[in-house]
Amino acid sequence: xxxxxxxxxxxxxxxxxxxxxxxxxxxxxxxxxxxxxxxxxxxxxxxxxxxxxxxxxxxxxxxxxxxxxxxxxxxxxxxxxxxxxxxxxxxxxxxxxxxxxxxxxxxxxxxxxxxxxxxxxxxxxxxxxxxxxxxxxxxxxxxxxxxxxxxxxxxxxxxxxxxxxxxxxxxxxxxxxxxxxxxxxxxxxxxxxxxxxxxxxxxxxxxxxxxxxxxxxxxxxxxxxxxxxxxxxxxxxxxxxxxxxxxxxxxxxxxxxxxxxxxxxxxxxxxxxxxxxxxxxxxxxxxxxxxxxxxxxxxxxxxxxxxxxxxxxxxxxxxxxxxxxxxxxxxxxxxxxxxxxxxxxxxxxxxxxxxxxxxxxxxxxxxxxxxxxxxxxxxxxxxxxxxxxxxxxxxxxxxxxxxxxxxxxxxxxxxxxxxxxxxxxxxxxxxxxxxxxxxxxxxxxxxxxxxxxxxxxxxxxxxxxxxxxxxxxxxxxxxxxxxxxxxxxxxxxxxxxxxxxxxxxxxxxxxxxxxxxxxxxxxxxxxxxxxxxxxxxxxxxxxxxxxxxxxxxxxxxxxxxxxxxxxxxxxxxxxxxxxxxxxxxxxxxxxxxxxxxxxxxxxxxxxxxxxxxxxxxxxxxxxxxxxxxxxxx
Numbered sequence: 244x245x246x247x248x249x250x251x252x253x254x255x256x257x258x259x260x261x262x263x264x265x266x267x268x269x270x271x272x273x274x275x276x277x278x279x280x281x282x283x284x285x286x287x288x289x290x291x292x293x294x295x296x297x298x299x300x301x302x303x304x305x306x307x308x309x310x311x312x313x314x315x316x317x318x319x320x321x322x323x324x325x326x327x328x329x330x331x332x333x334x335x336x337x338x339x340x341x342x343x344x345x346x347x348x349x350x351x352x353x354x355x356x357x358x359x360x361x362x363x364x365x366x367x368x369x370x371x372x373x374x375x376x377x378x379x380x381x382x383x384x385x386x387x388x389x390x391x392x393x394x395x396x397x398x399x400x401x402x403x404x405x406x407x408x409x410x411x412x413x414x415x416x417x418x419x420x421x422x423x424x425x426x427x428x429x430x431x432x433x434x435x436x437x438x439x440x441x442x443x444x445x446x447x448x449x450x451x452x453x454x455x456x457x458x459x460x461x462x463x464x465x466x467x468x469x470x471x472x473x474x475x476x477x478x479x480x481x482x483x484x485x486x487x488x489x490x491x492x493x494x495x496x497x498x499x500x501x502x503x504x505x506x507x508x509x510x511x512x513x514x515x516x517x518x519x520x521x522x523x524x525x526x527x528x529x530x531x532x533x534x535x536x537x538x539x540x541x542x543x544x545x546x547x548x549x550x551x552x553x554x555x556x557x558x559x560x561x562x563x564x565x566x567x568x569x570x571x572x573x574x575x576x577x578x579x580x581x582x583x584x585x586x587x588x589x590x591x592x593x594x595x596x597x598x599x600x601x602x603x604x605x606x607x608x609x610x611x612x613x614x615x616x617x618x619x620x621x622x623x624x625x626x627x628x629x630x631x632x633x634x635x636x637x638x639x640x641x642x643x644x645x646x647x648x649x650x651x652x653x654x655x656x657x658x659x660x661x662x663x664x665x666x667x668x669x670x671x672x673x674x675x676x677x678x679x680x681x682x683x684x685x686x687x688x689x690x691x692x693x694x695x696x697x698x699x700x701x702x703x704x705x706x707x708x709x710x711x712x713x714x715x716x717x718x719x720x721x722x723x724x725x726x727x728x729x730x731x732x733x734x735x736x737x738x739x740x741x742x743x744x745x746x747x748x749x750x751x752x753x754x755x756x757x758x759x760x761x762x763x764x765x766x767x768x769x770x771x772x773x774x775x776x777x778x779x780x781x782x783x784x785x786x787x788x789x790x791x792x793x794x795x796x797x798x799x800x801x802x803x804x805x806x807x808x809x810x811x812x813x814x815x816x817x818x819x820x821x822x823x824x825x826x827x828x829x830x831x832x833x834x835x836x837x838x839x840x841x842x843x844x845x846x847x848x849x850x851x852x853x854x855x856x857x858x859x860x861x862x863x864x865x866x867x868x869x870x871x872x873x874x875x876x
Contacts, residue, residue, distance in 0.1 A: 340863040341402035421832040428830025430781040440744040440817040448739040465723040467673035474715035475664040479633035503615040510608040512565035517556035518600040534594035756811035
């Protein structure tokens with residue numbers, strides 16, 4: 244047989260087969276030869292690439308976290324800044340460096356450790372214990388599969404192992420804690436006079452100065468970019484629904500009539516003879532004997548309410564004669580409920596053992612099970628019918644609108660007409676927002692996005708919350724224009740005046756500081772300024788009745804010697820203060836309670852760990868080959 248194959252594969256047959264095989268190989272080979280290999284990573288850490296998708300996922304996660312903290316309507320445009328994206332990328336690079344180092348050190352994450360970490364996450368325990376469905380749904384909502392999440396968790400646990408060991412190795416001596424407490428609880432006594440730029444009197448800026456400033460900063464004085472958008476909005480409450488017929492409502496009632504069943508109710512009183520948790524058999528027998536004795540008294544004619552007030556261990560009901568009100572099935576302890584719902588009205592039970600002891604139960608009145616009739620619930624049924632129809636139509640129309648926009652992204656008129664929605668129009672607005680929907684941060688983000696603003700396409704549906712969506716398209720765009728001098732005159736005058744006030748204040752304070760340092764009395768200088776020195780006696784660095792900026796600078800001053808420390812300090816661009824520091828007293832570590840001392844030690848250890856971790860990561864960066872594609876961030 245092999246010989247037959249060789250014979251058939253010779254001659255012109257072999258030539259044809261070779262040619263047929265050579266053509267695709269030649270084409271693919273040529274294509275690969277001429278096609279350049281294009282890098283797509285945003286960063287490369289040694290030989291490991293960080294893909295744009297990873298960066299985008301982390302940015303999306305950050306956005307979701309901020310929305311959870313700040314609310315769905317929070318303005319999160321700052322997250323799109325290059326600096327913000329770079330910080331996120333740096334964190335990804337740091338994670339990769341730590342993981343590579345952990346892997347090189349032989350760090351492994353046991354499956355038991357991974358499992359215990361997952362089981363401990365609260366998001367996966369809606370009922371208090373791990374729920375597999377909650378696990379899958381939560382991950383799906385965050386665009387992850389269990390495999391992806393577990394892989395990330397393994398990397399995170401391995402990366403944290405070395406820094407955890409750094410933390411475990413950290414220690415702080417008692418002397419260091421003492422020094423920290425001396426500084427933390429240090430008090431300072433000083434007097435201060437605060438001067439403000441706004442208090443300085445300066446001449447009005449000249450026309451020449453105003454014109455010169457305008458010319459120098461012309462590019463800054465521009466009108467904002469404005470856009471006008473047309474949009475459609477969809478919400479269930481705006482959808483008109485034909486009122487249901489009597490037959491529709493009757494059918495709905497029949498389908499759901501179990502909803503309108505009012506279960507049997509019983510007005511119950513009880514007397515509790517408590518048996519503490521973990522009590523022995525003797526305690527249980529004693530409680531039972533007491534219950535039987537009280538039951539005998541009741542059957543002998545004693546009033547149940549009087550017996551409850553005198554004997555019940557249930558503090559919540561004994562003053563009301565044991566009254567528990569009206570109870571329905573499923574509202575109480577199973578043993579208690581079983582006994583209570585077997586009694587006739589007016590009957591008292593034998594002692595019933597429940598979860599917290601023995602009960603004597605009195606059924607005072609019984610309301611049998613009943614059903615709300617159609618006439619009673621007709622209005623409710625009609626409202627539910629309209630709401631459910633609106634919700635159904637809303638879902639259908641929203642889906643149809645998405646399809647129509649994708650089919651015709653360059654126009655809103657066609658999609659709006661086919662979904663029967665009115666096209667509305669906004670007033671021109673800037674990136675700062677405007678009236679109506681233009682005040683919503685999500686609308687602003689979409690209106691000035693590349694897709695809508697630059698490409699001229701209709702946005703995807705924008706979720707404004709509470710089943711309210713809009714889709715929009717920019718119909719007018721007004722570019723920034725230079726403002727005239729008259730439009731910005733007031734602004735320029737104010738800025739020039741403030742600049743002159745700041746310069747004058749700086750000069751004035753320098754002169755006053757020289758007088759103060761020379762020994763002139765601060766109170767005398769204050770009087771000259773029409774001010775009164777602010778006195779601070781033995782204040783700590785976190786004193787709530789003092790300016791934080793002033794305290795921060797005062798606690799940086801050196802200790803006074805034979806004479807007070809006198810100095811002018813800058814609080815901000817518009818404020819200076821003349822300070823006279825007269826006393827510095829360190830805190831006494833011996834007066835600090837053990838708990839506060841332990842907290843100080845923990846804080847020092849945390850600071851040490853943070854510093855060492857940073858040094859560790861800096862070392863990894865220094866010894867790694869890191870490439871960042873700035874143009875892809």
